[in-house]
Amino acid sequence: MPAGTLTIDLSAIAANWTALDALSGPGCQTGAVVKADAYGLGVARVAPVLAAAGARSFFVALAQEAVALRAALGPGPVIWVFGGIMPGDAQALSAADARPLLNSPAQVAAFRAACPGAPCGLQLDSGMNRLGLEPAELAALDLAGLDLRLVMSHLACADTPDHPQNAAQLAAFRGMAGSFRDVPLSLAATGGTVMGRDFRFDLTRPGIGLYGGLPFAAARPVLALDLPVIQVREVQPGESVGYGATWRAPAPRRIATLAAGYADGLHRALGRGVSYWAGDVPCPGVGRVSMDLVTVDVTHLDADPDSLRLLGPHQGIDAVAEAAGTIGYEVLTSLGPRFDRVYKGAA
Known part of the structure:
Protein backbone atom coordinates (compact mmCIF):
# COMPACT_ATOMS: atom_id res chain seq x y z
CA MET A 1 0.00 0.00 0.00
CA GLY A 212 -4.84 26.49 -5.77
CA GLY A 213 -2.70 28.67 -3.50
CA LEU A 214 -2.82 32.19 -2.12
CA PRO A 215 -2.70 35.04 -2.92
CA PHE A 216 -5.24 34.00 -5.58
CA ALA A 217 -8.12 33.55 -3.14
CA ALA A 218 -10.58 32.69 -5.92
CA ALA A 219 -8.57 29.66 -7.03
CA ARG A 220 -10.32 26.32 -7.33
CA PRO A 221 -8.87 23.61 -5.08
CA VAL A 222 -6.53 21.37 -7.04
CA LEU A 223 -5.43 18.69 -4.58
CA ALA A 224 -6.80 15.94 -2.40
CA LEU A 225 -4.43 13.95 -0.18
CA ASP A 226 -5.82 10.79 1.38
CA LEU A 227 -3.72 8.88 3.91
CA PRO A 228 -4.38 5.21 4.69
CA VAL A 229 -4.94 4.09 8.27
CA ILE A 230 -2.56 1.33 9.38
CA GLN A 231 -4.22 0.64 12.71
CA VAL A 232 -6.54 2.09 15.35
CA ARG A 233 -5.72 1.53 19.01
CA GLU A 234 -7.27 2.28 22.37
CA VAL A 235 -5.30 4.71 24.52
CA GLN A 236 -6.04 5.01 28.22
CA PRO A 237 -6.08 8.22 30.29
CA GLY A 238 -2.57 9.45 30.99
CA GLU A 239 -0.94 7.37 28.25
CA SER A 240 1.22 9.22 25.73
CA VAL A 241 1.30 9.04 21.96
CA GLY A 242 4.36 9.51 19.76
CA TYR A 243 7.93 10.71 20.19
CA GLY A 244 8.75 12.82 23.19
CA ALA A 245 5.47 11.95 24.91
CA THR A 246 4.24 15.44 24.02
CA TRP A 247 0.56 14.44 24.05
CA ARG A 248 -1.23 12.44 26.73
CA ALA A 249 -4.80 11.22 26.59
CA PRO A 250 -7.06 13.20 28.94
CA ALA A 251 -9.65 10.39 28.77
CA PRO A 252 -10.03 7.09 26.87
CA ARG A 253 -9.24 7.74 23.21
CA ARG A 254 -9.13 5.86 19.89
CA ILE A 255 -5.99 6.83 18.01
CA ALA A 256 -5.50 6.09 14.31
CA THR A 257 -1.97 5.71 12.93
CA LEU A 258 -1.65 6.90 9.32
CA ALA A 259 0.94 5.91 6.74
CA ALA A 260 2.67 9.23 6.05
CA GLY A 261 5.18 11.47 7.76
CA TYR A 262 7.86 14.07 7.32
CA ALA A 263 9.63 11.84 4.77
CA ASP A 264 6.56 12.52 2.61
CA GLY A 265 6.57 16.27 3.18
CA LEU A 266 4.24 16.41 6.19
CA HIS A 267 6.26 18.88 8.19
CA ARG A 268 7.23 17.79 11.67
CA ALA A 269 6.02 21.17 12.89
CA LEU A 270 2.43 20.22 12.00
CA GLY A 271 1.99 18.17 15.15
CA ARG A 272 -1.44 19.00 16.55
CA GLY A 273 -2.00 22.00 14.30
CA VAL A 274 -4.14 20.43 11.57
CA SER A 275 -7.17 18.20 11.18
CA TYR A 276 -7.51 15.02 9.18
CA TRP A 277 -10.94 14.64 7.66
CA ALA A 278 -13.36 11.71 7.58
CA GLY A 279 -15.77 13.10 5.00
CA ASP A 280 -17.00 16.34 6.56
CA VAL A 281 -15.84 15.43 10.06
CA PRO A 282 -12.49 16.83 11.29
CA CYS A 283 -10.22 14.64 13.40
CA PRO A 284 -7.38 16.35 15.29
CA GLY A 285 -3.79 15.29 14.91
CA VAL A 286 -2.13 14.31 18.18
CA GLY A 287 1.51 13.81 19.11
CA ARG A 288 4.45 14.47 16.84
CA VAL A 289 4.69 13.79 13.13
CA SER A 290 7.38 11.15 12.64
CA MET A 291 9.22 10.03 9.51
CA ASP A 292 6.56 7.66 8.21
CA LEU A 293 3.60 8.01 10.57
CA VAL A 294 1.10 10.49 11.97
CA THR A 295 -1.39 9.87 14.75
CA VAL A 296 -4.95 11.18 14.83
CA ASP A 297 -7.74 11.17 17.40
CA VAL A 298 -10.77 9.36 15.89
CA THR A 299 -12.66 8.78 19.13
CA HIS A 300 -15.71 10.71 17.92
CA LEU A 301 -16.15 8.69 14.72
CA ASP A 302 -18.83 5.99 14.63
CA ALA A 303 -16.49 3.51 12.94
CA ASP A 304 -12.78 3.13 12.40
CA PRO A 305 -11.78 4.83 9.12
CA ASP A 306 -9.80 3.20 6.32
CA SER A 307 -8.25 6.55 5.40
CA LEU A 308 -8.32 10.21 6.38
CA ARG A 309 -7.88 13.30 4.19
CA LEU A 310 -5.29 15.98 4.93
CA LEU A 311 -5.69 18.17 1.83
CA GLY A 312 -8.99 18.88 0.17
CA PRO A 313 -11.88 21.36 0.04
CA HIS A 314 -12.01 21.61 3.85
CA GLN A 315 -8.29 22.30 4.29
CA GLY A 316 -5.99 23.49 1.53
CA ILE A 317 -2.25 23.95 1.27
CA ASP A 318 -2.32 27.38 2.89
CA ALA A 319 -4.20 26.18 5.96
CA VAL A 320 -1.73 23.33 6.38
CA ALA A 321 1.13 25.78 5.84
CA GLU A 322 -0.18 28.11 8.54
CA ALA A 323 -0.27 25.23 11.01
CA ALA A 324 3.32 24.32 10.11
CA GLY A 325 4.59 27.90 10.26
CA THR A 326 5.48 27.98 6.57
CA ILE A 327 3.90 28.89 3.21
CA GLY A 328 1.71 27.01 0.76
CA TYR A 329 4.53 26.83 -1.78
CA GLU A 330 6.63 24.73 0.59
CA VAL A 331 3.76 22.40 1.48
CA LEU A 332 3.01 21.87 -2.21
CA THR A 333 6.56 21.29 -3.40
CA SER A 334 7.38 19.03 -0.44
CA LEU A 335 4.74 16.40 -1.20
CA GLY A 336 6.88 13.31 -1.60
CA PRO A 337 7.35 10.65 -4.28
CA ARG A 338 5.84 7.88 -2.15
CA PHE A 339 2.38 9.32 -2.71
CA ASP A 340 0.49 7.64 -5.53
CA ARG A 341 -0.36 10.51 -7.90
CA VAL A 342 -3.76 10.16 -9.54
CA TYR A 343 -4.91 12.63 -12.19
CA LYS A 344 -8.49 13.51 -12.96
CA GLY A 345 -10.43 16.07 -14.90
CA ALA A 346 -8.55 16.21 -18.21
CA ALA A 347 -7.14 13.86 -20.79
Missing part, protein backbone atom coordinates in the same frame (compact mmCIF):
# COMPACT_ATOMS: atom_id res chain seq x y z
CA PRO A 2 1.39 3.45 -0.87
CA ALA A 3 1.89 6.09 1.80
CA GLY A 4 -1.15 7.92 0.45
CA THR A 5 -3.00 9.01 -2.66
CA LEU A 6 -2.51 12.51 -4.04
CA THR A 7 -5.35 13.32 -6.44
CA ILE A 8 -4.58 16.17 -8.83
CA ASP A 9 -7.49 17.88 -10.58
CA LEU A 10 -6.15 18.98 -13.95
CA SER A 11 -9.41 20.67 -14.90
CA ALA A 12 -9.09 22.87 -11.80
CA ILE A 13 -5.57 23.88 -12.85
CA ALA A 14 -6.89 24.79 -16.31
CA ALA A 15 -9.78 26.72 -14.76
CA ASN A 16 -7.41 28.65 -12.50
CA TRP A 17 -5.28 29.60 -15.50
CA THR A 18 -8.39 30.75 -17.38
CA ALA A 19 -9.51 32.86 -14.42
CA LEU A 20 -6.07 34.47 -14.09
CA ASP A 21 -5.98 35.05 -17.84
CA ALA A 22 -9.30 36.90 -17.60
CA LEU A 23 -7.92 38.90 -14.67
CA SER A 24 -4.83 39.83 -16.69
CA GLY A 25 -7.12 41.57 -19.15
CA PRO A 26 -7.05 42.28 -22.88
CA GLY A 27 -3.71 43.01 -24.46
CA CYS A 28 -1.84 41.11 -21.75
CA GLN A 29 -0.62 37.57 -22.36
CA THR A 30 -0.86 35.07 -19.49
CA GLY A 31 1.99 32.60 -19.09
CA ALA A 32 2.42 29.70 -16.68
CA VAL A 33 5.18 28.92 -14.20
CA VAL A 34 5.85 25.17 -14.13
CA LYS A 35 9.27 25.04 -12.46
CA ALA A 36 10.09 22.32 -9.91
CA ASP A 37 8.12 19.71 -11.89
CA ALA A 38 5.04 21.94 -11.93
CA TYR A 39 5.42 22.61 -8.21
CA GLY A 40 5.68 18.88 -7.60
CA LEU A 41 2.49 17.91 -9.44
CA GLY A 42 4.11 16.52 -12.59
CA VAL A 43 5.06 18.77 -15.47
CA ALA A 44 4.44 16.06 -18.07
CA ARG A 45 0.76 16.01 -17.10
CA VAL A 46 0.23 19.62 -16.05
CA ALA A 47 1.95 21.57 -18.85
CA PRO A 48 -0.06 20.11 -21.77
CA VAL A 49 -3.29 20.94 -19.94
CA LEU A 50 -2.16 24.54 -19.49
CA ALA A 51 -1.18 24.72 -23.17
CA ALA A 52 -4.60 23.39 -24.16
CA ALA A 53 -6.19 26.08 -21.95
CA GLY A 54 -4.28 28.74 -23.90
CA ALA A 55 -0.89 29.29 -22.26
CA ARG A 56 1.81 30.03 -24.83
CA SER A 57 4.68 31.08 -22.55
CA PHE A 58 6.07 28.80 -19.85
CA PHE A 59 8.66 29.47 -17.17
CA VAL A 60 11.11 27.13 -15.45
CA ALA A 61 14.05 27.72 -13.14
CA LEU A 62 16.78 25.69 -14.84
CA ALA A 63 17.81 24.68 -18.34
CA GLN A 64 17.45 20.98 -17.46
CA GLU A 65 13.82 21.64 -16.56
CA ALA A 66 13.33 23.23 -19.98
CA VAL A 67 14.36 19.98 -21.68
CA ALA A 68 11.71 17.98 -19.80
CA LEU A 69 9.13 20.69 -20.44
CA ARG A 70 9.80 20.75 -24.17
CA ALA A 71 9.34 16.98 -24.28
CA ALA A 72 5.95 17.43 -22.63
CA LEU A 73 4.82 20.38 -24.76
CA GLY A 74 6.30 19.66 -28.15
CA PRO A 75 7.13 22.54 -30.51
CA GLY A 76 5.40 25.88 -30.37
CA PRO A 77 5.10 27.31 -26.86
CA VAL A 78 7.89 29.59 -25.66
CA ILE A 79 9.96 28.34 -22.72
CA TRP A 80 11.78 30.84 -20.49
CA VAL A 81 14.51 29.96 -17.98
CA PHE A 82 14.63 32.20 -14.89
CA GLY A 83 18.18 31.16 -14.01
CA GLY A 84 19.54 32.45 -17.30
CA ILE A 85 22.53 30.58 -18.69
CA MET A 86 24.87 28.65 -16.43
CA PRO A 87 28.09 26.83 -17.41
CA GLY A 88 27.23 23.89 -19.63
CA ASP A 89 23.67 25.09 -20.36
CA ALA A 90 24.06 25.96 -24.05
CA GLN A 91 23.30 22.45 -25.31
CA ALA A 92 20.23 22.08 -23.08
CA LEU A 93 18.90 25.50 -24.09
CA SER A 94 19.33 24.62 -27.74
CA ALA A 95 17.78 21.17 -27.36
CA ALA A 96 14.76 22.64 -25.59
CA ASP A 97 14.53 25.68 -27.87
CA ALA A 98 14.43 27.63 -24.60
CA ARG A 99 15.17 31.28 -23.93
CA PRO A 100 17.28 32.29 -20.93
CA LEU A 101 16.42 35.35 -18.87
CA LEU A 102 19.90 36.80 -18.50
CA ASN A 103 20.68 38.07 -15.02
CA SER A 104 24.13 39.68 -15.13
CA PRO A 105 26.72 41.15 -17.49
CA ALA A 106 28.62 37.88 -17.19
CA GLN A 107 25.58 35.92 -18.35
CA VAL A 108 25.06 38.30 -21.25
CA ALA A 109 28.66 37.72 -22.34
CA ALA A 110 28.38 33.96 -21.88
CA PHE A 111 25.18 33.82 -23.90
CA ARG A 112 26.65 35.91 -26.71
CA ALA A 113 29.59 33.52 -26.93
CA ALA A 114 27.65 30.26 -26.63
CA CYS A 115 24.39 31.07 -28.46
CA PRO A 116 25.05 33.92 -30.90
CA GLY A 117 21.88 35.32 -32.44
CA ALA A 118 19.51 33.21 -30.35
CA PRO A 119 16.51 34.89 -28.68
CA CYS A 120 16.74 35.74 -24.99
CA GLY A 121 15.32 37.95 -22.28
CA LEU A 122 16.67 40.15 -19.50
CA GLN A 123 15.82 40.01 -15.82
CA LEU A 124 16.10 43.32 -13.98
CA ASP A 125 16.60 43.78 -10.23
CA SER A 126 13.89 46.24 -9.23
CA GLY A 127 14.66 45.91 -5.53
CA MET A 128 14.51 42.25 -4.49
CA ASN A 129 18.32 41.85 -4.63
CA ARG A 130 18.14 38.25 -5.71
CA LEU A 131 18.40 37.93 -9.49
CA GLY A 132 18.73 40.44 -12.30
CA LEU A 133 20.68 43.41 -13.56
CA GLU A 134 20.94 46.41 -11.26
CA PRO A 135 20.35 49.90 -12.74
CA ALA A 136 24.05 50.75 -13.07
CA GLU A 137 24.79 47.41 -14.73
CA LEU A 138 21.95 47.90 -17.18
CA ALA A 139 23.08 51.43 -18.04
CA ALA A 140 26.59 50.21 -18.79
CA LEU A 141 25.58 47.11 -20.72
CA ASP A 142 26.04 46.86 -24.47
CA LEU A 143 22.86 45.19 -25.74
CA ALA A 144 23.76 45.43 -29.41
CA GLY A 145 23.08 42.21 -31.26
CA LEU A 146 20.91 40.69 -28.55
CA ASP A 147 17.57 39.39 -29.84
CA LEU A 148 15.57 40.52 -26.81
CA ARG A 149 12.06 39.06 -26.53
CA LEU A 150 11.20 39.85 -22.88
CA VAL A 151 12.29 42.15 -20.06
CA MET A 152 11.09 41.15 -16.60
CA SER A 153 11.48 41.65 -12.88
CA HIS A 154 9.97 40.04 -9.79
CA LEU A 155 8.08 41.46 -6.81
CA ALA A 156 9.27 40.62 -3.30
CA CYS A 157 6.06 41.46 -1.40
CA ALA A 158 3.21 40.78 -3.81
CA ASP A 159 1.47 38.57 -1.26
CA THR A 160 1.04 41.71 0.87
CA PRO A 161 -0.67 44.19 -1.49
CA ASP A 162 -0.29 47.24 0.75
CA HIS A 163 3.43 46.71 1.37
CA PRO A 164 5.30 49.86 0.28
CA GLN A 165 7.93 47.84 -1.56
CA ASN A 166 5.39 46.95 -4.25
CA ALA A 167 5.02 50.59 -5.31
CA ALA A 168 8.77 51.13 -5.03
CA GLN A 169 9.53 48.15 -7.26
CA LEU A 170 6.89 49.18 -9.76
CA ALA A 171 8.49 52.61 -10.05
CA ALA A 172 11.97 51.11 -10.30
CA PHE A 173 10.90 48.67 -13.01
CA ARG A 174 9.23 51.40 -15.03
CA GLY A 175 12.37 53.49 -14.77
CA MET A 176 14.69 50.69 -15.83
CA ALA A 177 12.46 49.22 -18.54
CA GLY A 178 11.43 52.55 -20.02
CA SER A 179 14.34 52.56 -22.46
CA PHE A 180 13.18 49.36 -24.18
CA ARG A 181 11.00 49.76 -27.23
CA ASP A 182 8.88 46.99 -28.73
CA VAL A 183 10.06 44.47 -26.14
CA PRO A 184 7.32 42.91 -23.96
CA LEU A 185 7.56 43.65 -20.25
CA SER A 186 6.63 41.42 -17.31
CA LEU A 187 6.53 42.14 -13.58
CA ALA A 188 3.57 40.20 -12.17
CA ALA A 189 3.47 36.62 -10.96
CA THR A 190 0.26 35.49 -9.21
CA GLY A 191 0.34 38.23 -6.58
CA GLY A 192 1.06 41.03 -9.01
CA THR A 193 -1.69 39.81 -11.32
CA VAL A 194 -4.19 40.02 -8.47
CA MET A 195 -2.95 43.46 -7.34
CA GLY A 196 -4.08 45.30 -10.43
CA ARG A 197 -3.55 46.54 -13.95
CA ASP A 198 -0.53 48.70 -13.13
CA PHE A 199 1.53 45.61 -12.35
CA ARG A 200 0.53 43.44 -15.32
CA PHE A 201 2.30 45.09 -18.28
CA ASP A 202 2.44 42.78 -21.35
CA LEU A 203 2.81 39.33 -19.77
CA THR A 204 1.82 37.85 -16.42
CA ARG A 205 3.49 34.77 -14.95
CA PRO A 206 1.09 33.00 -12.54
CA GLY A 207 2.51 30.07 -10.61
CA ILE A 208 1.06 29.24 -7.18
CA GLY A 209 -2.38 30.52 -8.16
CA LEU A 210 -2.61 27.84 -10.84
CA TYR A 211 -2.22 25.17 -8.17
